[in-house]
Amino acid sequence: MRITISGLVVIGLLAGTASRLCAADKSDPQAVIQKAIQAMGGEEKLAKFKSSISKGKCKFYAMGQAIDCTAEWWIQPPRQLKAVYHMHMGGRNVTRIEVITKDAGWLSMNGRVLPLTVDQLAEIHEGMEAEKAVNLLALKDPEYQITSLEEAVVADRPAVGLKVKRKGHRDILLYFDKDKGYVIKMQTRAKGMGGGEVDEDSLYADYRNHDGIQNPDKMTTKRDGQLFLECETTEFKAVEKIPDQIFARPEGAAARPRATTSSR
Numbered sequence: 001m002r003i004t005i006s007g008l009v010v011i012g013l014l015a016g017t018a019s020r021l022c023a024a025d026k027s028d029p030q031a032v033i034q035k036a037i038q039a040m041g042g043e044e045k046l047a048k049f050k051s052s053i054s055k056g057k058c059k060f061y062a063m064g065q066a067i068d069c070t071a072e073w074w075i076q077p078p079r080q081l082k083a084v085y086h087m088h089m090g091g092r093n094v095t096r097i098e099v100i101t102k103d104a105g106w107l108s109m110n111g112r113v114l115p116l117t118v119d120q121l122a123e124i125h126e127g128m129e130a131e132k133a134v135n136l137l138a139l140k141d142p143e144y145q146i147t148s149l150e151e152a153v154v155a156d157r158p159a160v161g162l163k164v165k166r167k168g169h170r171d172i173l174l175y176f177d178k179d180k181g182y183v184i185k186m187q188t189r190a191k192g193m194g195g196g197e198v199d200e201d202s203l204y205a206d207y208r209n210h211d212g213i214q215n216p217d218k219m220t221t222k223r224d225g226q227l228f229l230e231c232e233t234t235e236f237k238a239v240e241k242i243p244d245q246i247f248a249r250p251e252g253a254a255a256r257p258r259a260t261t262s263s264r
Helices: 029-040 043-048 118-134
Strands: 051-062 065-076 080-089 092-100 105-109 112-115 145-154 157-165 172-177 183-191 197-210 213-223 226-239
Touching: 029 043, 029 145, 029 157, 029 172, 029 213, 092 118, 105 118, 118 172, 118 183, 145 172, 157 183, 197 226
Parallel strands: none
Antiparallel strands: 051 065, 051 226, 065 080, 080 092, 092 105, 105 112, 145 157, 157 172, 172 183, 183 197, 197 213, 213 226
16 A cells, blocks of 8 residues: 555555566666566556555654554545544544545544645645556556666665656656565655655555555655654455545535645
């Protein structure tokens, strides 16, 4: 499960690449991608089961404290997401719900619903664009410019890397386990909680077979080198379609995002 972060945590279906890698320091990008796709379950299966429903537990680090929570995610590319977090904060239990669609998004804290701002929604959508790259099938589209990086060591594993560029979006660096083909790291830029951009590195581990699709059941994210999020998937199911009502606008919520930014 790959999780996009929008203030706390949000999403994940990782798909990804078997062809033989080149023995040189830099590998052929399309061979790397194809290897990952095969390792993750194959192109036909990944194309059919694009959506996912999962549960997990997370630890979010911010402002000098660690917040534990349990979570549920419904993810339907390219622009539908629902995330529910249950946590204990300030001596009380808190439920946080995020719903994202193509045109709008809402945040609910213990029943109080607010529409996301234009800037907040744009940042979440940018994270979803990064997710498309991590899911790899999109990288076959010629709109992506992909170049090889030098081989590296990631989490004590030999890795091959690709740089992914797409007009209008942030660059992404992807690293793949050289032997197994799985994506094991994504590096990009993201907006931090203070509003400025930060380096964001996500590591993926403990891949497990879920009905023929491999999913990384553990993810660790750092921002500017500092631990930001740890997440573990406890249940995962890839599906063809999630009912649209799952992503319905909460009752009483405005239909469009707010025009001005605000602190989340």
